[in-house]
Amino acid sequence: MNLSAPLLALRERPLLVICDYDGTLAPIVVRPEEAVPEPGAPEALAALLAGGRHRAAVVTGRRSAEASAFLNVPELQVVGLHGMEWPGETLHPPDxxxxxxxxxxxxxxxxxxxxxxxxxxxxxxxxxxxxxxxxxxxxxxxxxxxxxxxxxxxxxxxxxxxSGHGKGRAALQLAARFPDHLPVFLGDDVTDEEAFAALRERGGVTIKVGEGQTEAQHRVASPAEVVTLLRTWA
The missing domain is CATH 3.90.1070 (Hypothetical Protein Ta0175; Chain: A, domain 2)
Known part of the structure; x- marks a missing residue:
């Protein structure tokens, strides 16, 4: 494991850490219902939030209740359905x-x-x-x-x-809610690229998890390295 010094040093600033779920906080599996978190991921997120200095959120294509149940971190804000489903807001009826x-x-x-x-x-x-x-x-x-x-x-x-949703819009909305925090987005999938592009324009930090072409500035190898980063920042 060889995490870069600039990523590890981010803990010196108040962070808004935004993570995808599948492939980022949990390994990719064949069946979505079996995607349990990477060992240590829930605890690392809870530790990051515990001090009150940093903020954290998950933006996922899953329903928010499903991702919340997997992670079981009550203080964690989870935005579901690629930015359609926000905590405390009522979704319009499905089409x-x-x-x-x-x-x-x-x-x-x-x-x-x-x-x-x-x-x-x-x-x-x-x-x-x-x-x-x-x-x-x-x-x-x-x-x-x-x-x-x-x-x-x-x-x-x-x-x-x-139309009209997406992880890029969701990441920008979260960043606007916490303007004093440095936004950091971690994701592994093609659907995360719009968030990478949006936050880079805003001065945020973007981290690709795994292989593949990306707009992200940094890369880590796996969800296990994501857990290490979260623990370091906490």
Whole structure:
């Protein structure tokens, strides 16, 4: 483990630490319901919050209650559904008609799984045989979402959601709530890139977890190194 000195030194300033969940605070697994946190992650987040100096939040594509239950850190603010679901705010009713249109247009493949989140629909294909994945990706790309909807790509997943949200907007909203804190965003997925770009323009610190091209300024190897960073900052 070789974490850079500039990342470790961030603890000298009040931080707003914003983390993705899957692939950042928890290892990537085949089935989303089995994505338990990296050992030590909940405790590290709790320690970061305990002193009252730093702030922390999770911005995830999951429902906020699901990520909150995995982490079990009561003081932690969790923003769900890529920035649609905020603590203390009531979501508008889901667009069930649009979701039915999307479901009717989906291709079929052995191993493909649908994750219905009420307001969004994720199509997972990690269990589809690898030789068949490119054709499935192409078929998903040909689907035109209903007006006011968009499709975003993640690791072996395509998610259909209402437009106008995203982790970039959510990260900027959180940063605006805590203007005296240095915003730091940690994420591993394609959906985190918009947050990296948004916070870099604001002078924040962005950290990619794992491999792959990225807009982030820094990189760590795994959720285990994320836990080490959180502990150091705490």
């Amino acid at each position: 069930t008609a649009a979701l039915q249109v999307i479901k009717a247009a989906l291709p079929h493949a052995a191993g493909m799984r649908l994750e219905e989140k009420g307001w969004t629909l994720a199509v997972h294909y990690r269990e589809v045989p690898e030789p068949e994945q490119p054709a499935l990706e192409a078929a998903l790309a040909r689907i035109t979402p209903p007006p006011g909807w968009e499709v975003i790509a993640g690791k072996k997943v395509r998610e259909f959601r209402p």
